[in-house]
Amino acid sequence: MGTATRLLTGTALAAASAWLAAAPALAADPAALEIYPPSATPGSEVTANTTACGSGGTAAGDASAVGAGAFKLAPSTHQEDAIGQFKVPTSASPGTYAIRAKCTNGKEVSGDLVVTLTSREQVTPKGHVKTGVGGALGPDPLKTAAGVAALAVAAAGGTWLLHRRARGDGI
Structure with missing residues (x-):
């Protein structure tokens, strides 16, 4: 191998090892406030959590952009997570809102909440379906009985005619 090849190979290996050493730090982004669910309807409960506050850290949350006001983030059972909840006001308009939190260690984090008017949950229909066909338990039991x-009369008459034909009496 030539000197230039060794130099390029060594530089590439050094850059790759430096990137791999920094990868765990890049994976856990403490500058974020995670919002769950990220899309909510007015009146629903939202959870915010972050690892930026460190182990046992707390934070003061601010959801005033959506009209929910202040909330607290406290340490949770998850390692180094501070978690808090707030309720989206029923008067909230659709849109994207920045939710912020300031940790006691001085770090500030933010995340986005999307407010929609419709839930993405499956809705099960209730009540009668008006197809125009009616049914055994329809609105008029007298017509059903008739x-x-x-x-019953048609079945009895058909049975009587088949019986006569089988005996050879004719119709």
Whole structure:
């Protein structure tokens, strides 16, 4: 190998090892305030958490952008997480709002909350479906009883005719 090749290979290896050493620090971004769920409807409960406050750290949260006001973030059972909750006001308008928190160690973090008017949960329909076909337990039991009686008479008449034909009496 030539000197230039060794120099380039050594430089590439040094850069790769420096990047790999910094990768764990890049993966855990303490400058973020995680909002869950990231998209909420007015009146719903939202959780905010961060690792920026350190182990046992607390923070003062500010959701006044969406109209919820101040809330506290306290240490949780998750290692180094400070967690707090607030309720999206029922008067909140759709849009994206910046939620902020300031840790007792002086670090400030923020995250975005998207307010929508509709929930993405599946809604199960309730009540009767008006298809125009009616049913056995429809709104008029008298008509239902008349229909059942007509079917019974038709079945009895058909059975009597088939019986006569089988005996050879004719119709």
